[in-house]
Amino acid sequence: MNNHQILTWRSKVFYTLSFSLLSFASCSLDEYNPGGATVESLLNTPEGIEAATNGTYTYNQKLYGKEQGYALLEMGTDIWTGGANSGNSGTNGIYPQPTLMNYQGLISDNVWVKSNLWQPCYAGINLVNTALKNIGTAGVEAAKAPILEAELRFMRAWYYWHLVESFGDIPFTLEPTESIVTIANRTPVDQVYEQIFSDLQYAVDNAPSNNTDYGKITKPIAEAFSARVYLTRGRYEEALTYAQHVMNNYGYSLMPNYADLWKMDNEKNGEIIWGLNYSTNLEFNDGSNVGHSMYLMEYDTQPGMLRDVANGFPNVRYMPTKFLLNLFDETKDVRFNSSFKTTWFCNETDAAKRPEGMALGDTAIFCSKYAISSEARTGKVYKIYDINDVYRPDGTPADRFHYISLKKFEDPTRASAAETESARDVFLIRLPEMYFIAAEAEMQRGNNTAAAGYINTIRERAAINSANRQEMDITASMVTLDFILDERAREFAGEQLRWFDLKRTNKLLERVQLHNPDAKSFIKDFHMIRPIPQSELDAVTNKDTFKQNPGY
Known part of the structure; x- marks a missing residue:
């Protein structure tokens, strides 16, 4: 042990x-002490x-x-x-x-x-x-x-x-x-x-400033949560001070590649200020992490697809709004393709059960945030679900079974395709939150130039490549509370922060x-x-x- x-x-x-x-x-007032x-x-x-x-x-x-x-x-x-x-x-x-x-x-x-x-x-x-x-x-x-x-x-x-x-x-x-x-x-x-x-x-x-037991409270964790709480109460000077102190004094750093944050073998990385540690021995957990299954569409009933560990357990619980998908410009921002799954590849080993013309490893399902014309669909063996298949013009879902799926919490280390529980840790506080707290506090204090600087640090990390980093930058005039909320959605979608964000901002x-x-x-x-x-x-x-x- x-x-x-x-x-x-x-x-x-x-x-x-x-x-x-x-x-x-x-x-509950029922009390029982068996020992x-x-x-x-x-x-x-x-x-x-x-x-x-x-x-x-x-x-x-x-x-x-x-x-x-x-x-x-x-x-x-x-x-x-x-x-x-x-x-x-x-x-x-x-x-x-x-x-x-x-x-x-x-x-x-x-x-x-x-x-x-x-x-x-x-x-x-x-x-x-x-x-x-x-x-x-x-x-x-x-x-x-x-x-x-x-x-x-x-x-x-x-x-x-x-x-x-x-x-x-x-x-x-x-x-x-x-x-x-x-x-x-x-x-x-x-x-x-x-x-x-x-x-x-x-x-x-x-x-203590650090702790060898991952997940135990440290000074930077306390300061990071203090920054969140002071921001919640509109005490912007204190929120800014704590956020800056966490950013500058404890050696935390942004992962160079946003996608690397979500790899199961990289959970304890320099960006995580506080994580909730789920044990690999599932018996030690009070019910394990099921995030891998919550945002996943029903892929396993589609032609050429079987449920497997790599593709996940599809509980088909939660799907993105059309608004969330449209927040991303995936031609510049790596966070869309790093956060969402749009393509499933054929894993049906029995050739007789695959659609004609589909080989193992070929595309079996493709979900798009754009409209795909009938001409573009012609000759395609795989299933296509475009934005108009999934959402009506007013944004109401038309198909709640098949949709672009959040993949941040995937766990390819689960014991079997039938295993619903995961040992994946939950990131309770990540370093980017400190940048957004500092940006919001600076904006509320009338310093939009400084606010834009903090936001740009996060946006530049999200650039597709170094050549387009400057394209990700925003100007001081673009900083608004709604822009910060949009940016937080792009960064933290699914990470159990959104309700608090909207309540705090009265939005x-x-x-x-x-x-x-x-x-x-x-x-x-x-x-x-x-x-x-x-x-x-x-x-x-x-x-x-x-x-x-x-x-x-």
């Missing part, structure tokens, strides 16, 4: 116990505190790299909509059923909002609070105590940020919940943010109504925050003061 597997195993053990023992008061262990017996030693600290990371595996997490953080935005099998929350079915993608499914009893966002974030916070309560009496070495506290306080800030951005005024506490509590508060957003900033400052001051409604025809008639002002899970409302006794968010 390697170091990462030991870390994951310890986290998994503590996660399993903590979810039953340490559930937040307004979460008879108590919080005190686990957290009265240095090893127990360290295991608890490791355990706090595990709750990220409920959201990041999961179908539900992609639905909550990418879908229902301007750049993604539902594929044929998107279904409604927690089930599969032929779209359009009421879904998160078009906001009809964003209701108080949505199981994904509860089980993959609310509950794990609060369980993580409660584990942090419990560990912090015990860290001073557990015999932790004096030199190590502030490092562990920095990790714990960072993770509390991380989970509270997800909650306060998602739900607005929320139940808030810094004390562990050690028994059933049925009274819940609604703490104002500003007050929650005060604690987030305080926790992050402690992490910045006390976390969610506007851009969904402009660019997502599936959702435009359903999204309302109140969708800027999510519904409090109905089970939480049902569990509290102070129903007169603890109420549902408006509109739900």
